[in-house]
Amino acid sequence: MPYRRLPNTDNARIKALKTAIEKNSSLFGQDVVSLDVKKLEVMLRTFETSQNHYRASLDTQATANRKMQKLIKNARLYISHFIQVFNFCVIRNEIKKEMKFLYHLDPDNYTIPDLTSNESLLTWGENIIKGEQARLAQGGIPVYNPTIARVNVAFSQFKDAYIAQKTYQNNTGRQLEALSVQRKDVDKVLHELWNQIEAYFAYLPNEERLKKCKDFGVVYYLRKGERENEDN
Template identity: 50%
Template sequence: MPYRRLPNTDQARIKALSMALEKGDTYNPIISLNTLSEARSFLSRFKVARAYYKQCLENQVNSSKKYQGNVKNARLYISHFIQVLNLAVIRSEIKEEYKDFYGLPRENYSVPDLSSEVSVLEWGDKIIAGEKERLRHGGVPIYNPTIAKVIVHYDIFKEGYECQKNLQNITNRSLEKLASMRGRADEIILDLWNQIEKRFENLSGEERLNKCREYGVVYYYRTGEKKPE
Protein backbone atom coordinates (compact mmCIF):
# COMPACT_ATOMS: atom_id res chain seq x y z
CA MET A 1 0.00 0.00 0.00
CA PRO A 2 1.45 3.41 -0.94
CA TYR A 3 2.31 5.75 1.89
CA ARG A 4 2.24 9.52 1.98
CA ARG A 5 5.20 11.67 2.92
CA LEU A 6 5.25 15.34 3.81
CA PRO A 7 7.24 17.68 1.55
CA ASN A 8 10.91 18.12 2.42
CA THR A 9 11.67 21.26 0.40
CA ASP A 10 10.21 24.75 0.54
CA GLN A 11 9.10 24.58 -3.09
CA ALA A 12 7.30 21.30 -2.41
CA ARG A 13 5.61 22.81 0.66
CA ILE A 14 4.38 25.75 -1.41
CA LYS A 15 3.09 23.38 -4.09
CA ALA A 16 1.25 21.22 -1.54
CA LEU A 17 -0.40 24.23 0.09
CA SER A 18 -1.26 25.82 -3.25
CA MET A 19 -2.89 22.67 -4.65
CA ALA A 20 -4.96 22.10 -1.53
CA LEU A 21 -6.13 25.72 -1.55
CA GLU A 22 -6.87 25.72 -5.26
CA LYS A 23 -8.99 22.57 -5.10
CA GLY A 24 -10.36 23.11 -1.63
CA ASP A 25 -11.58 26.67 -2.17
CA THR A 26 -14.89 25.74 -3.80
CA TYR A 27 -18.59 26.07 -3.12
CA ASN A 28 -18.54 22.56 -1.71
CA PRO A 29 -15.31 22.55 0.31
CA ILE A 30 -13.99 19.30 1.73
CA ILE A 31 -11.58 21.23 3.94
CA SER A 32 -12.80 23.29 6.87
CA LEU A 33 -13.05 27.03 6.30
CA ASN A 34 -10.83 27.73 9.30
CA THR A 35 -8.09 25.50 7.91
CA LEU A 36 -8.40 27.06 4.46
CA SER A 37 -8.19 30.55 5.93
CA GLU A 38 -5.12 29.73 8.00
CA ALA A 39 -3.44 27.93 5.09
CA ARG A 40 -4.08 30.86 2.75
CA SER A 41 -2.66 33.38 5.22
CA PHE A 42 0.35 31.22 6.01
CA LEU A 43 1.12 30.48 2.36
CA SER A 44 1.28 34.18 1.60
CA ARG A 45 3.75 34.81 4.42
CA PHE A 46 5.78 31.71 3.59
CA LYS A 47 6.15 32.79 -0.04
CA VAL A 48 7.33 36.23 1.04
CA ALA A 49 9.88 34.73 3.46
CA ARG A 50 11.20 32.36 0.80
CA ALA A 51 11.44 35.09 -1.84
CA TYR A 52 13.27 37.37 0.60
CA TYR A 53 15.78 34.65 1.45
CA LYS A 54 16.43 33.93 -2.22
CA GLN A 55 16.97 37.65 -2.89
CA CYS A 56 19.37 37.96 0.06
CA LEU A 57 21.32 34.94 -1.11
CA GLU A 58 21.49 36.29 -4.66
CA ASN A 59 22.77 39.65 -3.38
CA GLN A 60 25.45 37.88 -1.37
CA VAL A 61 26.56 35.70 -4.29
CA ASN A 62 26.68 38.63 -6.73
CA SER A 63 28.68 40.73 -4.29
CA SER A 64 31.05 37.85 -3.61
CA LYS A 65 32.24 37.74 -7.23
CA LYS A 66 33.64 41.27 -7.06
CA TYR A 67 34.79 40.83 -3.48
CA GLN A 68 36.97 37.82 -4.30
CA GLY A 69 38.86 39.98 -6.80
CA ASN A 70 39.46 42.57 -4.08
CA VAL A 71 40.74 39.87 -1.72
CA LYS A 72 43.15 38.66 -4.38
CA ASN A 73 44.51 42.16 -5.04
CA ALA A 74 44.97 42.99 -1.35
CA ARG A 75 46.73 39.67 -0.72
CA LEU A 76 48.99 40.23 -3.74
CA TYR A 77 50.06 43.75 -2.73
CA ILE A 78 50.64 42.86 0.93
CA SER A 79 52.67 39.81 -0.06
CA HIS A 80 54.69 41.78 -2.60
CA PHE A 81 55.40 44.57 -0.11
CA ILE A 82 56.69 42.08 2.47
CA GLN A 83 58.92 40.42 -0.13
CA VAL A 84 60.41 43.78 -1.15
CA LEU A 85 60.92 44.70 2.51
CA ASN A 86 62.71 41.42 3.22
CA LEU A 87 64.96 41.85 0.17
CA ALA A 88 65.85 45.36 1.35
CA VAL A 89 66.82 43.95 4.76
CA ILE A 90 68.91 41.22 3.12
CA ARG A 91 70.72 43.91 1.09
CA SER A 92 71.22 45.90 4.32
CA GLU A 93 69.22 48.79 2.88
CA ILE A 94 66.87 48.55 5.86
CA LYS A 95 67.97 47.64 9.36
CA GLU A 96 66.94 44.16 10.43
CA GLU A 97 65.53 45.42 13.73
CA TYR A 98 63.07 47.59 11.80
CA LYS A 99 61.17 44.42 10.94
CA ASP A 100 59.89 44.59 14.50
CA PHE A 101 57.72 47.55 13.45
CA TYR A 102 55.81 45.24 11.11
CA GLY A 103 55.51 42.33 13.51
CA LEU A 104 57.80 40.27 11.27
CA PRO A 105 60.39 37.93 12.84
CA ARG A 106 63.93 39.15 12.18
CA GLU A 107 65.44 35.84 11.08
CA ASN A 108 62.51 34.68 8.97
CA TYR A 109 62.31 36.02 5.42
CA SER A 110 59.27 34.11 4.24
CA VAL A 111 55.89 35.74 3.66
CA PRO A 112 53.37 35.05 6.45
CA ASP A 113 50.37 32.88 5.71
CA LEU A 114 47.82 35.06 3.89
CA SER A 115 45.45 32.29 2.86
CA SER A 116 42.54 33.48 5.00
CA GLU A 117 40.72 36.79 4.84
CA VAL A 118 41.35 37.31 8.55
CA SER A 119 45.10 36.96 7.99
CA VAL A 120 44.94 39.51 5.16
CA LEU A 121 43.21 41.92 7.55
CA GLU A 122 45.77 41.25 10.27
CA TRP A 123 48.87 41.64 8.13
CA GLY A 124 47.47 44.55 6.18
CA ASP A 125 47.10 46.50 9.42
CA LYS A 126 50.56 45.47 10.60
CA ILE A 127 52.33 46.36 7.35
CA ILE A 128 50.66 49.76 7.05
CA ALA A 129 51.36 50.64 10.69
CA GLY A 130 54.90 49.29 10.44
CA GLU A 131 55.81 51.30 7.36
CA LYS A 132 54.50 54.49 8.94
CA GLU A 133 56.56 53.82 12.05
CA ARG A 134 59.72 53.10 10.05
CA LEU A 135 59.30 56.31 8.06
CA ARG A 136 58.81 58.19 11.32
CA HIS A 137 62.25 56.92 12.32
CA GLY A 138 63.76 58.42 9.18
CA GLY A 139 63.54 55.42 6.89
CA VAL A 140 63.38 55.70 3.11
CA PRO A 141 59.98 54.75 1.61
CA ILE A 142 59.66 51.39 -0.11
CA TYR A 143 58.69 51.56 -3.76
CA ASN A 144 57.13 49.06 -6.13
CA PRO A 145 54.75 48.81 -4.42
CA THR A 146 54.53 51.95 -2.33
CA ILE A 147 52.65 51.77 0.94
CA ALA A 148 50.09 54.16 -0.60
CA LYS A 149 49.32 51.57 -3.27
CA VAL A 150 49.02 48.87 -0.62
CA ILE A 151 46.65 51.06 1.41
CA VAL A 152 44.39 51.65 -1.59
CA HIS A 153 43.89 47.95 -2.26
CA TYR A 154 43.74 47.10 1.43
CA ASP A 155 41.03 49.68 2.10
CA ILE A 156 38.97 48.41 -0.85
CA PHE A 157 39.31 44.87 0.48
CA LYS A 158 38.46 45.90 4.05
CA GLU A 159 35.34 47.76 2.96
CA GLY A 160 34.28 44.75 0.89
CA TYR A 161 35.00 42.44 3.82
CA GLU A 162 32.64 44.37 6.09
CA CYS A 163 30.01 44.55 3.35
CA GLN A 164 30.25 40.81 2.67
CA LYS A 165 29.95 39.98 6.35
CA ASN A 166 26.88 42.18 6.57
CA LEU A 167 25.29 40.46 3.57
CA GLN A 168 26.06 37.06 5.08
CA ASN A 169 24.39 38.08 8.33
CA ILE A 170 21.31 39.30 6.48
CA THR A 171 21.14 36.05 4.50
CA ASN A 172 21.55 33.96 7.66
CA ARG A 173 18.77 35.87 9.43
CA SER A 174 16.42 35.48 6.48
CA LEU A 175 17.18 31.74 6.36
CA GLU A 176 16.54 31.40 10.09
CA LYS A 177 13.18 33.12 9.63
CA LEU A 178 12.28 30.81 6.76
CA ALA A 179 13.44 27.72 8.64
CA SER A 180 11.36 28.69 11.67
CA MET A 181 8.22 28.58 9.51
CA ARG A 182 8.77 25.09 8.10
CA GLY A 183 7.44 23.28 11.13
CA ARG A 184 4.17 25.18 10.98
CA ALA A 185 3.98 24.60 7.23
CA ASP A 186 4.22 20.86 7.80
CA GLU A 187 1.55 20.97 10.50
CA ILE A 188 -0.88 22.78 8.20
CA ILE A 189 -0.15 20.42 5.30
CA LEU A 190 -0.70 17.43 7.58
CA ASP A 191 -4.03 18.86 8.72
CA LEU A 192 -5.06 19.50 5.11
CA TRP A 193 -4.10 16.02 3.99
CA ASN A 194 -5.89 14.39 6.92
CA GLN A 195 -9.10 16.22 6.03
CA ILE A 196 -8.70 15.37 2.35
CA GLU A 197 -8.17 11.68 3.04
CA LYS A 198 -11.08 11.68 5.48
CA ARG A 199 -13.36 13.05 2.77
CA PHE A 200 -12.48 10.27 0.31
CA GLU A 201 -12.06 7.40 2.77
CA ASN A 202 -15.10 5.58 1.40
CA LEU A 203 -13.61 5.28 -2.06
CA SER A 204 -11.62 2.19 -2.86
CA GLY A 205 -7.95 1.70 -3.71
CA GLU A 206 -6.49 3.68 -6.56
CA GLU A 207 -9.62 5.80 -7.01
CA ARG A 208 -9.20 7.16 -3.48
CA LEU A 209 -5.50 7.82 -4.02
CA ASN A 210 -6.12 9.63 -7.30
CA LYS A 211 -8.78 11.85 -5.73
CA CYS A 212 -6.43 12.76 -2.90
CA ARG A 213 -3.62 13.42 -5.37
CA GLU A 214 -5.82 16.02 -7.07
CA TYR A 215 -5.66 17.98 -3.82
CA GLY A 216 -1.88 17.71 -3.59
CA VAL A 217 -1.44 14.66 -1.38
CA VAL A 218 1.78 12.88 -2.35
CA TYR A 219 2.08 9.11 -2.18
CA TYR A 220 5.12 6.89 -2.55
CA TYR A 221 5.28 3.22 -3.36
CA ARG A 222 7.52 1.04 -1.24
CA THR A 223 10.43 -0.80 -2.81
CA GLY A 224 9.13 -3.80 -4.69
CA GLU A 225 5.54 -2.64 -4.44
CA LYS A 226 3.72 -2.99 -7.73
CA LYS A 227 2.29 0.19 -9.20
CA PRO A 228 -1.07 0.05 -10.96
CA GLU A 229 -0.96 0.11 -14.75
Protein backbone atom coordinates in the same frame (compact mmCIF):
# COMPACT_ATOMS: atom_id res chain seq x y z
CA MET B 1 0.31 0.27 -0.86
CA PRO B 2 1.42 3.87 -1.54
CA TYR B 3 2.64 5.86 1.44
CA ARG B 4 2.28 9.58 2.09
CA ARG B 5 5.27 11.85 2.52
CA LEU B 6 5.45 15.56 3.25
CA PRO B 7 7.31 17.80 0.77
CA ASN B 8 11.06 18.21 1.33
CA THR B 9 11.57 21.40 -0.68
CA ASP B 10 10.09 24.88 -0.28
CA ASN B 11 8.66 24.88 -3.81
CA ALA B 12 6.94 21.56 -3.10
CA ARG B 13 5.53 22.94 0.16
CA ILE B 14 4.17 25.98 -1.64
CA LYS B 15 2.66 23.85 -4.40
CA ALA B 16 1.00 21.47 -1.92
CA LEU B 17 -0.44 24.26 0.19
CA LYS B 18 -1.60 26.25 -2.83
CA THR B 19 -3.25 23.17 -4.41
CA ALA B 20 -5.20 22.36 -1.25
CA ILE B 21 -6.40 25.97 -0.92
CA GLU B 22 -7.37 26.38 -4.58
CA LYS B 23 -9.04 22.98 -4.83
CA ASN B 24 -11.04 23.49 -1.65
CA SER B 25 -12.08 27.00 -2.76
CA SER B 26 -13.35 25.63 -6.07
CA LEU B 27 -15.93 23.47 -4.32
CA PHE B 28 -18.65 26.02 -3.63
CA GLY B 29 -20.58 25.26 -0.47
CA GLN B 30 -18.53 22.14 0.18
CA ASP B 31 -15.43 22.24 2.40
CA VAL B 32 -13.12 19.27 2.32
CA VAL B 33 -10.89 20.87 4.96
CA SER B 34 -12.06 22.51 8.18
CA LEU B 35 -9.01 24.76 8.65
CA ASP B 36 -9.55 28.50 8.11
CA VAL B 37 -8.77 29.02 4.42
CA LYS B 38 -8.10 32.74 4.95
CA LYS B 39 -5.39 31.91 7.49
CA LEU B 40 -3.97 29.33 5.11
CA GLU B 41 -3.77 31.96 2.37
CA VAL B 42 -1.93 34.33 4.71
CA MET B 43 0.48 31.53 5.63
CA LEU B 44 1.07 30.79 1.95
CA ARG B 45 1.77 34.44 1.06
CA THR B 46 4.07 34.86 4.06
CA PHE B 47 6.01 31.72 3.22
CA GLU B 48 6.37 32.71 -0.44
CA THR B 49 7.59 36.16 0.59
CA SER B 50 10.13 34.69 3.00
CA GLN B 51 11.40 32.33 0.32
CA ASN B 52 11.80 35.22 -2.12
CA HIS B 53 13.64 37.31 0.47
CA TYR B 54 15.98 34.42 1.24
CA ARG B 55 16.71 33.80 -2.44
CA ALA B 56 17.36 37.50 -3.06
CA SER B 57 19.67 37.67 -0.05
CA LEU B 58 21.53 34.55 -1.18
CA ASP B 59 21.93 35.95 -4.71
CA THR B 60 23.27 39.23 -3.35
CA GLN B 61 25.73 37.38 -1.14
CA ALA B 62 26.91 35.19 -4.04
CA THR B 63 27.37 38.19 -6.36
CA ALA B 64 29.32 40.09 -3.71
CA ASN B 65 31.46 37.04 -3.00
CA ARG B 66 32.48 36.72 -6.66
CA LYS B 67 33.58 40.35 -6.68
CA MET B 68 35.37 39.92 -3.36
CA GLN B 69 37.46 37.02 -4.65
CA LYS B 70 39.17 39.36 -7.11
CA LEU B 71 39.84 41.88 -4.35
CA ILE B 72 41.26 39.14 -2.11
CA LYS B 73 43.65 38.07 -4.84
CA ASN B 74 44.71 41.66 -5.46
CA ALA B 75 45.25 42.47 -1.77
CA ARG B 76 47.24 39.27 -1.22
CA LEU B 77 49.43 40.10 -4.22
CA TYR B 78 50.24 43.62 -3.01
CA ILE B 79 50.81 42.67 0.64
CA SER B 80 53.04 39.71 -0.18
CA HIS B 81 54.98 41.74 -2.77
CA PHE B 82 55.49 44.60 -0.32
CA ILE B 83 56.87 42.21 2.32
CA GLN B 84 59.23 40.68 -0.26
CA VAL B 85 60.56 44.09 -1.31
CA PHE B 86 60.83 45.19 2.32
CA ASN B 87 62.83 42.06 3.18
CA PHE B 88 65.18 42.71 0.25
CA CYS B 89 65.76 46.21 1.60
CA VAL B 90 66.66 44.70 4.98
CA ILE B 91 68.98 42.14 3.37
CA ARG B 92 70.74 44.94 1.46
CA ASN B 93 71.08 46.89 4.75
CA GLU B 94 68.97 49.72 3.36
CA ILE B 95 66.63 49.24 6.32
CA LYS B 96 67.73 48.05 9.74
CA LYS B 97 66.33 44.63 10.51
CA GLU B 98 65.16 45.83 13.95
CA MET B 99 62.57 47.88 12.07
CA LYS B 100 60.79 44.63 11.25
CA PHE B 101 59.37 44.67 14.77
CA LEU B 102 57.20 47.62 13.71
CA TYR B 103 55.55 45.29 11.17
CA HIS B 104 55.22 42.38 13.64
CA LEU B 105 57.77 40.52 11.49
CA ASP B 106 60.55 38.36 12.90
CA PRO B 107 63.86 40.18 12.17
CA ASP B 108 65.59 36.88 11.37
CA ASN B 109 62.79 35.34 9.31
CA TYR B 110 62.50 36.39 5.66
CA THR B 111 59.62 34.17 4.62
CA ILE B 112 56.21 35.55 3.68
CA PRO B 113 53.59 35.10 6.45
CA ASP B 114 50.63 32.84 5.76
CA LEU B 115 48.11 34.92 3.81
CA THR B 116 45.76 32.13 2.77
CA SER B 117 42.80 33.05 4.97
CA ASN B 118 40.82 36.29 4.91
CA GLU B 119 41.52 36.76 8.60
CA SER B 120 45.28 36.45 8.16
CA LEU B 121 45.08 38.87 5.23
CA LEU B 122 43.29 41.39 7.45
CA THR B 123 45.86 40.98 10.22
CA TRP B 124 48.93 41.31 8.02
CA GLY B 125 47.48 44.11 5.96
CA GLU B 126 46.99 46.14 9.13
CA ASN B 127 50.46 45.17 10.41
CA ILE B 128 52.26 46.17 7.22
CA ILE B 129 50.42 49.46 6.73
CA LYS B 130 50.84 50.56 10.37
CA GLY B 131 54.46 49.37 10.40
CA GLU B 132 55.41 51.34 7.29
CA GLN B 133 53.64 54.44 8.59
CA ALA B 134 55.48 54.15 11.94
CA ARG B 135 58.86 53.72 10.23
CA LEU B 136 58.27 56.68 7.91
CA ALA B 137 57.28 58.78 10.93
CA GLN B 138 60.75 58.04 12.30
CA GLY B 139 62.36 59.43 9.16
CA GLY B 140 62.70 56.18 7.21
CA ILE B 141 62.89 56.03 3.41
CA PRO B 142 59.65 54.71 1.82
CA VAL B 143 59.51 51.30 0.20
CA TYR B 144 58.67 51.57 -3.49
CA ASN B 145 57.17 49.21 -6.04
CA PRO B 146 54.72 48.83 -4.47
CA THR B 147 54.35 51.90 -2.30
CA ILE B 148 52.42 51.58 0.94
CA ALA B 149 49.79 53.91 -0.55
CA ARG B 150 49.07 51.41 -3.32
CA VAL B 151 49.06 48.55 -0.83
CA ASN B 152 46.61 50.52 1.31
CA VAL B 153 44.23 50.99 -1.64
CA ALA B 154 44.16 47.27 -2.43
CA PHE B 155 43.84 46.35 1.23
CA SER B 156 41.06 48.87 1.91
CA GLN B 157 39.04 47.60 -1.05
CA PHE B 158 39.37 44.06 0.23
CA LYS B 159 38.55 45.06 3.82
CA ASP B 160 35.41 46.96 2.78
CA ALA B 161 34.25 44.01 0.69
CA TYR B 162 35.00 41.61 3.55
CA ILE B 163 32.93 43.64 6.02
CA ALA B 164 30.09 43.93 3.50
CA GLN B 165 30.19 40.20 2.86
CA LYS B 166 29.86 39.52 6.58
CA THR B 167 26.76 41.72 6.60
CA TYR B 168 25.32 39.84 3.61
CA GLN B 169 26.03 36.51 5.33
CA ASN B 170 24.28 37.67 8.50
CA ASN B 171 21.26 38.85 6.50
CA THR B 172 21.09 35.53 4.65
CA GLY B 173 21.39 33.66 7.94
CA ARG B 174 18.48 35.60 9.43
CA GLN B 175 16.36 34.98 6.33
CA LEU B 176 17.15 31.27 6.46
CA GLU B 177 16.35 31.08 10.17
CA ALA B 178 12.97 32.73 9.61
CA LEU B 179 12.28 30.41 6.68
CA SER B 180 13.24 27.34 8.73
CA VAL B 181 10.72 28.26 11.43
CA GLN B 182 8.00 28.73 8.82
CA ARG B 183 8.86 25.39 7.21
CA LYS B 184 7.98 23.62 10.44
CA ASP B 185 4.68 25.50 10.65
CA VAL B 186 3.82 24.74 7.02
CA ASP B 187 4.69 21.05 7.46
CA LYS B 188 2.48 20.88 10.54
CA VAL B 189 -0.42 22.46 8.67
CA LEU B 190 0.07 20.23 5.63
CA HIS B 191 0.05 17.17 7.87
CA GLU B 192 -3.28 18.25 9.34
CA LEU B 193 -4.66 19.25 5.95
CA TRP B 194 -3.80 15.90 4.40
CA ASN B 195 -5.33 14.04 7.33
CA GLN B 196 -8.57 15.94 6.78
CA ILE B 197 -8.48 15.37 3.02
CA GLU B 198 -7.94 11.63 3.42
CA ALA B 199 -10.65 11.44 6.08
CA TYR B 200 -13.09 13.26 3.79
CA PHE B 201 -12.60 10.78 0.94
CA ALA B 202 -12.25 7.70 3.16
CA TYR B 203 -15.60 6.30 1.96
CA LEU B 204 -14.40 5.95 -1.63
CA PRO B 205 -12.74 2.81 -3.10
CA ASN B 206 -8.97 2.86 -2.67
CA GLU B 207 -7.99 3.81 -6.22
CA GLU B 208 -10.59 6.56 -6.49
CA ARG B 209 -9.72 7.83 -2.98
CA LEU B 210 -6.05 8.14 -3.89
CA LYS B 211 -6.92 10.04 -7.05
CA LYS B 212 -9.15 12.50 -5.19
CA CYS B 213 -6.51 13.07 -2.51
CA LYS B 214 -3.81 13.63 -5.13
CA ASP B 215 -6.06 16.22 -6.78
CA PHE B 216 -5.98 18.09 -3.45
CA GLY B 217 -2.19 18.03 -3.38
CA VAL B 218 -1.51 14.98 -1.23
CA VAL B 219 1.72 13.34 -2.36
CA TYR B 220 2.04 9.55 -2.41
CA TYR B 221 5.01 7.33 -3.16
CA LEU B 222 5.23 3.67 -4.07
CA ARG B 223 7.78 1.55 -2.22
CA LYS B 224 10.54 0.10 -4.36
CA GLY B 225 9.06 -3.38 -4.69
CA GLU B 226 5.61 -1.99 -5.47
CA ARG B 227 7.04 0.27 -8.17
CA GLU B 228 8.80 -2.65 -9.82
CA ASN B 229 5.62 -4.75 -9.73
CA GLU B 230 3.63 -1.91 -11.18
CA ASP B 231 6.17 -1.47 -14.02
CA ASN B 232 5.91 -5.18 -14.81
